[in-house]
Amino acid sequence: MSLLRRILPHPLLFLALLAMWLLLMQSLSPGQLLLGSLVAFGGCWVMVALDPPPVRMRRPQAAIRLAGRVFVDVFRSNVAVGRIILGDAERRTHSGFMSLRLDLTSSYGLAILAVVLTCTPGTQWVHYDPARRVLMLHVLDLVDEKEWVRIIKQRYEALLMEIFE
Amino acid sequence: MNAAAILGWSITLAQVLLVLAMACAAMRFIRGPRAQDRIIGLDTFYVNAMLVLLTLGIRSGATLYFEAALVIGMLGFVGTVALSKFLMRGEVIE
Amino acid sequence: MSNGTLLLVALALPFLGSIAAGFLPTHARNAAAVLAGSVAVAGAGIVVFLYAGIADGEPVRLWLPWLPMLGLDFTLRLDGLAWLFAILIFGIGALVVLYARYYMSREDPVPRFFSFLLAFMGSMIGIVASGNLVQLVFFWELTSLFSFLLIGYWHHSATARDGARMALTVTGMGGLCLLIGVLLIGRIVGSYDVDQVLEARDLIVDSSLYEPALVLILLGAFTKSAQFPFHFWLPHAMAAPTPVSAYLHSATMVKAGIFLLMRLWPVMAGTDAWFYLVVPAGLVTLLIGAFIAIFQQDLKGLLAYSTISHLGLITLLLGLGSPLAAVAAVFHTLNHAIFKASLFMAAGIIDHETGTRDLRKLSGLYRYMPFTATLAMVAAAAMAGVPLLNGFISKEMFFAEAVAEHTGSLLDDSLPYWATLAGVFSVTYSLRFILGVFFGPPPVGLAHRPHEPAHWMRFPIELLVLICLMIGIVPSLTVGPVLATAVSGLLESAPPYYSLALWHGFTLPLLMSFIALAGGVLLYVALRRYLESGIEGPPLLRDFKGQRIFEKLLVTISWQWARAAEAALGTRHLQPQMRIVVALAVAAALSPFIVNGAVGAGGLPGSPVAPAFALLWAVGIACALSAAYQAKYHRFAALVLVGGAGLVTCVTFIWLSAPDLAVTQLLVEIVTTVLLLLGLRWLPKRIENVYPSRPPLKVLVRRCIDLSISCSLGGLMAFLAYCLMTRPVPDTVSRFFVERAYTEGGGRNIVNVILVDFRGFDTMGEIVVLCLAALTIFALLRRFRPAPESIAAPEQQRVQNAYDEAEPDRSPGDTVTDYMLIPRLIMNWLFPVIAVFAVYLFIRGHDLPGGGFAAGITLSIAFVVQYMASGTRWVEDHLRVLPLRWMGIGVLTSAATGAGSWWFGYPFLTSHFQYLDIPFIGKVPAASALLFDLGVFFLVVGATVLILIALAHQSLRSSRAAQAAEGGD
Amino acid sequence: MTGTTTPLVEHLAILPVLLPLAVGAFMLLFDERRRLFKMVLSLATVLALLIIAITLIVMVNMPSGDRWSTIFVYPLGNWPPPFGIVLVVDRLAAMMLLLTALLGSATLLFALARWHKAGPRFYTLFLLLLTGLNGAFLTGDLFNLFVFFEILLAASYGLVLHGSGTARVRAGLHYIPINLVASSLFLIGVAVIYGVTGTLNMADLSRIVPTLDGQARVLMEAGAAVLGIAFLVKAGMWPLSFWLPTTYAAACAPIAAMFAIMTKVGVYVILRLFLLCFGDEAGASEEFGALWLYYGGMATIAFGAIGVLASQSMQRLGGYAVLVSSGTLLAAIGTGNSAVISGALYYMATSTLAISAYFLLVELIERGQAAGADVLAVTLEIFGDPEEDIEDEDEEVGVAIPATIAVLGGAFVACTALLAGLPPLSGFIAKFAMLSALINEAGDIPASHWAFVVLLMLSGLGTLIAMTRNGIRTLWVPAENEIPRVRAIEAIPVAGLLFLCAAMTVAGGPTMRYMEATAQILYWPREYAREVLGSGPTSPGRSQTTHPITGGTP
């Protein structure tokens, strides 16, 4: 394990880069595999120089569940937001800021949460205070704040904590 | 009406819609009123333009326009990040 | 050694001597004088040696090729006339050198003086010995140049400087006219060769260009010889050391004009135009010079005006156009040179011994320096035309010519009276010179008691006065043969009969001489009181000072008018220049249409309009117009808007089949945005709205002009673009590229193959431009001095830091850390991803959109992203970037790839490609062009990173400077 | 290896571009502390350029076959013209290369006394400027010309700003945007010409222009006109030249001296393209724009002369002298008379050398007032460049000897004579050659020629007046001023340049003959086109199928 780490410092990154290379080249030929491995290997070593916080993924299968949830939510909120936009003016005035306390501390987990919340139309990550562990959001349809807290904490945070902590 | 024509017309329609979307975004960055409005307009403008490129690619039937779309997808955010950071910090690189 | 070569030696000697003298130590005055003296003596010796042949009527000639295609060969030609002048130049030159050795003070840098003097001597010889008129002008201008240096020799004195400048300006101007005149003669005759010109009288006189040529040549001659109205420079040249006055302003340089008139006399004189141009000039000069000379208070001024007058006399004689008058002119030239040089030297001695040249202070010097006084008196008598002295004979000849009939005009008929009057004046000023200086009470207030000078200083005067006497008493024995030779040289034919006898019986000229002598004495007596009152200048002409007018004119034209004209015709502002450039470009582009009629659109049908494309451009146009509108007060908005316009351009490129352009444009767009933002940091806030209510009318008019200029250029470009896009296609050279890109360039992306192979040289140039821009930016930023308002950290940072400081649980910098917390993580991880993408773009470039440039920019964006995410210090702690090295390696790689083809014997940049069969991998294209592209990649990374980072570093530097300033307080 | 290979000597054509480029880039690899190494290297490079230029002159001057002169065509990448880019060495190009090398050697030597320390990476900038100049003179391709123009401009921006300081930055603020606009015009012109003719090769262009139909010809002329404006901005024609005196006055002495050839690039290109495209064989487009050049040139002479008179500063005077020189050349080209042009070529060489010498000299003369280096700068080690500013002015820059002022004075007089067209140096011969050609034109002398003659004379007179005024003010008046300290390596370049002018006088015959032959060849565009286009690729048949080096089939 440690030998592999010494030769290949970020195996996940390596795989991702190799996949990216093969996708870009639209080919699975041995030549491209070799070339892609070389490039990905170089990329990993570049990353070593940047010294990122270590990634520890405990339950990769949870990640797939998360992806599914997000996919569904994104679709749903697309529809919801589209209605708000096209609907009458009154519907567009329910937006507002809200905060919630997060238990998640892994920076990767936070990053994914941020991406998810921001990608989902209707919620916008504004600010996270790591000292107080408070996340501030802007929500387009802020009728029931508790409902939003529930969605975030139960649908996403729990899964993320499962994956990263 | 054959398949190619259907596809051709749909793509034309899609392009008109997308360029209209670009126009909306452009109106936002032309009118403002605030700097942040302009940035968000530009960001949307970039994404919409990328989609236009994709439709052009579909119509041409060749993957030659992919790189351009990928450049927007991967690096288009750099400009807007710089703009946002400038608003927040008054400086892009500290 | 042939005579021609000897002549060349005589010409070269002074110049060589001049150079040698220039290298002598500053105070080596004996060595310099010996050098100069030996040159002059040797020259004189050579000239004397050459006499025999010339006297036989055969000029000494030498021809060396120089510029044969322009009719200018180095030609020497020494005939009788030139011989006479040459001997004067060397002979008097030798005496002046001897004199100067004692005259010049120990403090003066004498070698330089002798150097100039010798150079001048050589130039004079050059004039008289020229066998080619252009060559004559060449030496002519040289005399102007060296006389300038000689007059200005004592350049600490303002009079010397002004005198030198005036002399140069006037004679230089004349020289330029002379050049044109000579060129015209050359056009008429078909040659500048003196021999040929002298044979072409009919051609010249009958030519329609005769009058212009004559006027121009006379301008040259008159300015040099100080003829009215160009006479005023000569008195001011008296600020020169006296040896210079004696040499240049009596014996030689002023005679150059006379020489020129004599030289061209056979082919130009004798016409009405000649007579009416030359005679009046000479006459007025003769009279005015003599008249003003009477009233001079400066000894040298008196001599200078008398010189002017005598030059006028000679000019007048030449103007008459008769051979006998020409004889008289030659003779008087010789005589004047001799007596005037001695007089100047005498004046110099007086100045040297008494410390002044002011006639009001000088008096009764006879008792202190009787010998010098006697010599001066004899010379002055010669000047006055006293019998038994050389001046008498030539003046007698002048009177005779004045009486003689030439054109029968009123001017001709009145000449005897004017001549007599001039004679009267000359007697008067000669008397004033002698009586004023040597007689009367002893002088008062002199610095020291005057005495006789060193003997060798007086020797030249003795010699010259001796010659005066010899010529005056036995002319035909002494000067007769020489004169005859000179005259035949001048006339280019057998001389007329003339007699050099002293006594011709009781003739009208004798009577005129007598009247002149008596009248002169009477006039002197009459004017005595007036002169002793000490008033400077003549009664009638006192307020009319040519020099003053000239100076004023010169200053007005060459300074005040020039400044006004420069301001009126030019500008030092950028905006008008830009307006002119653009407007002229539009005008120039439209001119062919105006001349040839409008051109319509071509016949091509044009592609059908896609509605989305039209809409896209509506957006693009809106972006551009708003950018134009907003750029003044809303910089940030303008930046965004330009980004929008750029994106529309990108989409257009893609739409119209140019993926490479789109990729490149996009990448550049991104980098440019970051760059401009980096710059915006250093541009302090603009003060809003200069014109609170309505801009003034002037501004509105200017805006209207700008608007029309910009619309016209826009319209022009649109028009040209439309015309050309709808024109049927010419068979362009791209057919070649399209057909060969794959088979011979080894790439499917033709654009990329063009860039790295067909036109790889362009790309190499382009990366050099990028390299240069980066280096310049780097250099400029090394000494960057930010605007005072922007030195401090931006307002946002100050506010946020203050907030962090105020909160108990936060420390400064927390805001930004929190702000960047998640973006930073993502952006860090993007680094290898973007880098891989860059590699992809690079490798695929030869076949698909991409290539070295796009890859390079992409990689540099990867760097910039890190800088933005984590800050300069952090990035530079983790990634070591040496942009300058990258740049050097990049250019070298490209160049070395190009030069690699030499090894195979092919021209630079000849590419080579091959498909390598690698086990497991299969066929891999390996083109040398890829290596070339690698160089491009390196350079682009280096240069772009250098530009961005050098700019980003300014924040660090200024914060460091601010800290240092705080620490200092 | 197949096919014939290029004789080694033919690669000489690329060296004037490649050598300074490679050395300049090479020096980027070393940090600024290795100054001696860089000095030696850059000096060796300019000397090599000088030798190459002389060799090329000798080579083009050799008769080849039935002709008395040789044109070398160097097909880059071995692609045959008009498709690939070619370098063309003819008499004119060779002469310009020599001038550049001469100026380069002189100014570099001068700069090594102290100016090289005034900013980072001086040597690279300087050598790349030479690259740009040489490339512009050599290239036979219109767009490649643009690229080299940009190289030389980019280098010149860097060098104008070299040493920084407010005046230079302010000058750059005008110089750069104006040239950027001119470059845009350049591109528009090139694009139109390509759109009409479908080619970028100059020789090909000269072949195509006479065959264009009416509409195409008008469009082509419009493109050429825009292109012409771009060149005229660089050549400094009035009223496109107001930036020039300010810029030249602001640049440090060796750079201003090197810039003496920058306007000549514009003139060179106009001369070349004008005669190639609109010469005697251009059909209906013959002499297009000649009147513009003629009267514009004369206006430039007038404005330059006025400026020379109106200048208080010696540097500014030099800038205006550049304008006079440019105007003279432009008007001479506008006459369309080959005799005038051969005189003008001689004049070009002379005035370039003279102006260069003048700028160097002025700095030496005015050394007393030299502004000190000012700014402190901090640099991060990241660039591998230590901070090192130009040393204090107290540093010994030369020995003050009493003769210095005399030497400087003598040099100043020589410059005056050169610029005013007075003997004994080549300025007189140059002016005489042009005047003689103007006056000896067949038939009656037209009034416009008289105007040109008068302007030539008056500009000479104006220069004489102004230069004596300034020379007296600086060299003769200040008796109390300190004698400037001058180093030998500063005096030698000035002396060398002036010596060259003297040599051009003495060897007037051969020099003038060269110019005459140069002018004549410019009048035979068909000959030029045949030489350039006729030269195929090095190995026979490249344009058909085979690749020069055996490669695999794709």
Place this chain on the structure above:
Amino acid sequence: MEIILSIGIGVFAASGVWLILRPRTYQVIIGLSLISYAVNLFIFAMAGGGLRVDAPPIIASGTAGDPSALADPIPQALVLTAIVIGFAMTALFLVVLLAARGRTGTDHVDGREPER
């Protein structure tokens, strides 16, 4: 398409020229950017064979290209070079204007405020 592109080029150029005739350095640099877009499009429009949709000059299969089926690659190559040079010059001018702002205390193009 031709007429649209022509008008677009014209407007870009006109806006750019309007800006470079303005007195503030920042306006000039924005104007130069717009002009360079216009010029690049102009060069691009000079393609022999006119504007082409869906015909990028990239050879599909490994054979010699067919000139009539592909867009003219030369203007594209020229524009690429022009883009790079334009970028370099924009960067350079930007730094010069910053330096001028710092040294002269004004952002006027003449390096000094005009006297009113």
Place this chain on the structure above:
Amino acid sequence: MSAAPDLPLWAALLVSALVIAGALVTLIGSIGLWRLPDFYSRLHAPSLGATLGTGAILIGSMICFSVLQSRPLIHEVLIGLFVTLTTPVTLMLLARASLYRDRVEGNRAAPEHDPEPTEL
């Protein structure tokens, strides 16, 4: 209109539907940019195009090219991935920046202090 590629009818219809749907969603998002009343609301608009709009068009593109070249061509996935990863970065930075600006300027649009965390 230049010809579109020749797909089988089912694919053509599918691709057309996806592309038009994507474009429509994107347009709605951009209209939101125009119609939504304040900046923070407008922040939500672009994510329509960045998610569903992009996704639909990308899938259309993938189907199109896979059918055309008769092999799975899914490199467009990368575009979706990067858009998903990078758009949030911009929006997060922008949202926080405007919050700062509004607070400094005292605009009503932004709360003066963070709202208290909502607890369940």
